Amino acid sequence: MDPNRVLLFDTTLRDGEQSPGISLNTQEKLEIAHQLARLGVDVIEAGFPITSPGDFEAVQAISREIEGPIVAALARCFVADIEAAADAVRDAERPRIHVFISTSDIHIEHQLQSTREDVKGQARAAVAQARERCEDVEFSPMDATRADIEFTAEVCQMAIDEGATTINIPDTVGYTMPHEHTAYLERLYALTPGLKDVVLSVHCHDDLGLAVANSLAGLLAGARQVEAAVNGIGERAGNASLEELIMLLHTRAADIGLQTGAVTTEIARTSRLVSRLTGYPIQPNKAIVGRNAFAHESGIHQDGVLKERTTYEIMDATTVGLESNELVLGKHSGRHALKQALEDLGFEVSGQALNTAFKRFKEIADKKKQVTAMDLEALVAEELREEVTGYTLEWFDVEASSRRPPHATVAVATPDGGEVTGSFTGDGPVDAIFRAINAAVGHEPKLREFRVEAVTGGEDALGETSVVVELDGQTGSGQGVSTDILEAAGRAYVRALSNAIRRAELAARGEAVPSATP
Numbered sequence: 001m002d003p004n005r006v007l008l009f010d011t012t013l014r015d016g017e018q019s020p021g022i023s024l025n026t027q028e029k030l031e032i033a034h035q036l037a038r039l040g041v042d043v044i045e046a047g048f049p050i051t052s053p054g055d056f057e058a059v060q061a062i063s064r065e066i067e068g069p070i071v072a073a074l075a076r077c078f079v080a081d082i083e084a085a086a087d088a089v090r091d092a093e094r095p096r097i098h099v100f101i102s103t104s105d106i107h108i109e110h111q112l113q114s115t116r117e118d119v120k121g122q123a124r125a126a127v128a129q130a131r132e133r134c135e136d137v138e139f140s141p142m143d144a145t146r147a148d149i150e151f152t153a154e155v156c157q158m159a160i161d162e163g164a165t166t167i168n169i170p171d172t173v174g175y176t177m178p179h180e181h182t183a184y185l186e187r188l189y190a191l192t193p194g195l196k197d198v199v200l201s202v203h204c205h206d207d208l209g210l211a212v213a214n215s216l217a218g219l220l221a222g223a224r225q226v227e228a229a230v231n232g233i234g235e236r237a238g239n240a241s242l243e244e245l246i247m248l249l250h251t252r253a254a255d256i257g258l259q260t261g262a263v264t265t266e267i268a269r270t271s272r273l274v275s276r277l278t279g280y281p282i283q284p285n286k287a288i289v290g291r292n293a294f295a296h297e298s299g300i301h302q303d304g305v306l307k308e309r310t311t312y313e314i315m316d317a318t319t320v321g322l323e324s325n326e327l328v329l330g331k332h333s334g335r336h337a338l339k340q341a342l343e344d345l346g347f348e349v350s351g352q353a354l355n356t357a358f359k360r361f362k363e364i365a366d367k368k369k370q371v372t373a374m375d376l377e378a379l380v381a382e383e384l385r386e387e388v389t390g391y392t393l394e395w396f397d398v399e400a401s402s403r404r405p406p407h408a409t410v411a412v413a414t415p416d417g418g419e420v421t422g423s424f425t426g427d428g429p430v431d432a433i434f435r436a437i438n439a440a441v442g443h444e445p446k447l448r449e450f451r452v453e454a455v456t457g458g459e460d461a462l463g464e465t466s467v468v469v470e471l472d473g474q475t476g477s478g479q480g481v482s483t484d485i486l487e488a489a490g491r492a493y494v495r496a497l498s499n500a501i502r503r504a505e506l507a508a509r510g511e512a513v514p515s516a517t518p
């Protein structure tokens, strides 16, 4: 392989999914995995199969569907973990098992309550077992950057002797600094003779805001795989941001001299999809994908960019795919045009799903002059979710006035094809609709989160709402899209409630709740 080619290992669906409040179902994980494949990542870490039947099912589904990237599954150094990971990726075109165990004394003593000798034995046996099931095995000494480097090198050499093909060095708690990371890896190369024959990888967390800088330091020290997550999501402050790393290597290629296989024009869409499905908003000033990343406020900057873009821009917005807000469909567009536009966006929609998408498209196109690619993305994400939920909002009436409390009446279609109605007088129109829905379906969840965002700019912009509710200790999230914020809110609330009901019912029956985080 080209010695300057950097492998992109995406952990959005594993480390990213460990972020508080994120709970993706298999369908959503598949959608993200397909988009990651379009983005051109080399490895998709699809999950941690031992942790729940839902995680296992998602890793298996991704393994069966995804073509191109390697599909990796995470496992601790336990027999059952490795068997679950191996079974889950068995049908992948290019499977990988990723095993990890801590090498820092602080973890060995307090978390594992074990000894260095035991860690060596476990690592050796686990890599050997994983190699029996899969030719591609990655080994990670967890918390390596706070560990004794001699001991970590010894464990890594053992893993290599047992057949590990990638050694990944995690900065698990985001503690290291760029110059320290470079020195660490250079010393690790010196202490681990076999390291030059395998791929060295880095996995950096952002607790001190250094994840991307530390990842770059790792690449400069010889690593040729970098682990990252879309929008930088992940444990605590998150992982290195995938889009920042891609654009760093792309924009400064002449100086850094390393390449990736990323299709940069897919970045914006990938970021929006992950944000939408995880419910994690993107801060406006976020590098590469934030709303303001290519906006110029000051007159001097605007003047400069109008005269010559490069005066104040080091990247072109079109390089990261931000041109996709162009008009794609009009109010007279037919079903075929919609199907084609969705295919161009990477969504294969047919049958009943296409009928539903078309009905919703027409409703929106009637109210909105231009239906853009970003509108369609929002719509499809919303409609795809419908398949896994039970209730849907049929209609609502709300009387709102600043002189008396708003009163709402709603009708909700039930999973068995019936209809229930409910009414409530609330503190505001949204509150009245939410509580009327509670009255209709007979549940009283706690509202944990409610967000409203405009999908695009403009007066007739679609509003996209995200709702998270909690019922009997189980959370459920949902999204809604409409030109009418109240309708979008109602749609999102019904979906969130449906998801929470489903999860609460499973938990009450003692069955595994899907998408529980590890």
Ligand code: KIV
Binding pocket: 015, 100, 140, 142, 143, 170, 171, 172, 173, 203, 205
């Ligand atoms: O941060 C970490 O140490 C991890 C490992 C499982 C690679 O996520």
Ligand code: ZN
Binding pocket: 015, 170, 172, 203, 205, 235
């Ligand atoms: Zn991590």
